[in-house]
Amino acid sequence: LTPRQLERVRDLIEQRAGIYLPPARNDVVRRALAERMAACGAAAFHNYARLLAERERGASELRRLLPYLTIGETGFFRVPSHFDALRALVPQIIANRPSGVLHIWSAGCATGEEPYSIAMTLADMGGAVRGWQARILATDIVADAIERARLGCFAERALRGMPREQIARHFRLRDRVYEVSPALRRQVTFEEFNLAQAPYPRAPGGWDVIFCRNVTMYFREATTRQVAARLARVLRGGAPPAGGGFLLLGPTEMIGCWSEHFRTIEAAGAFVLVKEPAGRRRHGMSTPAPGDSAGHAHARPTTRAPASAPHPPLNEDEICARALGAIADDRWDDAQAILDQSGPRGRFSAHDEPGSCRVATAPRSPRRWLLRAWLKAARGEREAAAELCGTLLASDPLLAGAHYVLGLIACRAGEIEESIVRFQRAIYSDHDLAPAHYHLGLACCKQGDAAAARRAFRAALRALERGSEAWRDFAEGLAPEQWRRACQERLAALEA
Numbered sequence: 001l002t003p004r005q006l007e008r009v010r011d012l013i014e015q016r017a018g019i020y021l022p023p024a025r026n027d028v029v030r031r032a033l034a035e036r037m038a039a040c041g042a043a044a045f046h047n048y049a050r051l052l053a054e055r056e057r058g059a060s061e062l063r064r065l066l067p068y069l070t071i072g073e074t075g076f077f078r079v080p081s082h083f084d085a086l087r088a089l090v091p092q093i094i095a096n097r098p099s100g101v102l103h104i105w106s107a108g109c110a111t112g113e114e115p116y117s118i119a120m121t122l123a124d125m126g127g128a129v130r131g132w133q134a135r136i137l138a139t140d141i142v143a144d145a146i147e148r149a150r151l152g153c154f155a156e157r158a159l160r161g162m163p164r165e166q167i168a169r170h171f172r173l174r175d176r177v178y179e180v181s182p183a184l185r186r187q188v189t190f191e192e193f194n195l196a197q198a199p200y201p202r203a204p205g206g207w208d209v210i211f212c213r214n215v216t217m218y219f220r221e222a223t224t225r226q227v228a229a230r231l232a233r234v235l236r237g238g239a240p241p242a243g244g245g246f247l248l249l250g251p252t253e254m255i256g257c258w259s260e261h262f263r264t265i266e267a268a269g270a271f272v273l274v275k276e277p278a279g280r281r282r283h284g285m286s287t288p289a290p291g292d293s294a295g296h297a298h299a300r301p302t303t304r305a306p307a308s309a310p311h312p313p314l315n316e317d318e319i320c321a322r323a324l325g326a327i328a329d330d331r332w333d334d335a336q337a338i339l340d341q342s343g344p345r346g347r348f349s350a351h352d353e354p355g356s357c358r359v360a361t362a363p364r365s366p367r368r369w370l371l372r373a374w375l376k377a378a379r380g381e382r383e384a385a386a387e388l389c390g391t392l393l394a395s396d397p398l399l400a401g402a403h404y405v406l407g408l409i410a411c412r413a414g415e416i417e418e419s420i421v422r423f424q425r426a427i428y429s430d431h432d433l434a435p436a437h438y439h440l441g442l443a444c445c446k447q448g449d450a451a452a453a454r455r456a457f458r459a460a461l462r463a464l465e466r467g468s469e470a471w472r473d474f475a476e477g478l479a480p481e482q483w484r485r486a487c488q489e490r491l492a493a494l495e496a
């Protein structure tokens, strides 16, 4: 396949399914095409391209091609704090309504673990939702995934991490296969649906809850913005506790694309999106409502240093400098405590008060947040780190450091393609961010792309030569000379 032909297929997939396949995924596209061309008996690419371009037959061939190109990674109760938020907010949504039906949409549900987790959460809420019936629509673009989800049968390993009693309550074990109970299966309707196409499914009065997690991270910004606008149209207006609905996104989603239509609130330790009233829609961070208890964290600190404090509080730069010193000495607990301490603007607003529900705002100076996110990522607290980055990106979608930390998180989780995209975004925003070039090089090595890895390590060396200070917060306690040596060693290994 020529680069031009590959580009044509990638463009077509993006046009029809919204899924952006960066050139780094060319090998995956090539393999998928080889499989499908063989299955269709297409001898040459132009025969297959003609088939794909046809209206009816093309659409059904695309359905067969997509499973090779999408990432269906999922799990029961993935991001547990999202299910805590569901438990905390649903009673607020239904509080002022007569009993009836709660409408929930799991958009991009993969093999069904997500909608079944929603059904289990509601079933386990008992009295809090008595008199209410849950109706869950679960959709995905991949027909095979929907078929498997509909069966509701899972291997034991899919249930890893779930409490035994919960498994006993909601599954039946048959021939070493765990089958979701019929009562829960009746609550979930599975359908094929492509989020890149309108019209979106509607619920009477709007969806009460929408889960659209880890789907748009494979879309480019324009597509994500379109999805955000369409989801806003079908979500119930207002916000809990006033009865409105809410939306949950994956922790690594480009939050900035959503802020025109939604504002972020925090519930039970998770960030959830609620509809921004039409008159207040704007680009960038959400504006707190006049009655919101928390304004911008930096404008109205939640905790102030006591008036009688013996020392004046440290400013942000001093706090960061101390934390970096502790990181350099491998005193990570100390670094964490320093970063978490009260500064002149008060304690961190995120995560202080689990269960509270208020506007999540990023600070004017993101440096401390970024360091905190980096430290959490380095300590394997993936979800907390990703949430901090998500909030930062909501106020500045081009914040290089946040993309960099998300790249590290993805790389650690073995999501190499995602990490490459993140490192590239970080570099796009800040070409001097030497560690992003370096880690991009490592990710390319993992993908077996030696040429790209070489380019990345050389770019890291050039960034180090430019002597910028911008990357120092991510130096991991190493001196520039040590980074330089690391790059040179990698290059030498690649040459060998």
Ligand SMILES: C[S@@+](CC[C@H](N)C(=O)[O-])C[C@H]1O[C@@H](n2cnc3c(N)ncnc32)[C@H](O)[C@@H]1O
Pocket (backbone or CB within 6 Å): 017, 018, 019, 070, 071, 072, 073, 074, 075, 078, 107, 108, 109, 110, 111, 114, 139, 140, 141, 142, 145, 193, 194, 195, 196, 212, 213, 214, 215, 218, 250
């Ligand atoms: C990584 S999985 C996420 C599954 C689940 N939401 C979760 O977070 O565990 C992404 C899913 O999005 C689906 N997807 C990708 N593009 C889509 C589109 N245009 N419309 C609907 N679903 C799509 C994929 O098929 C895949 O099953």
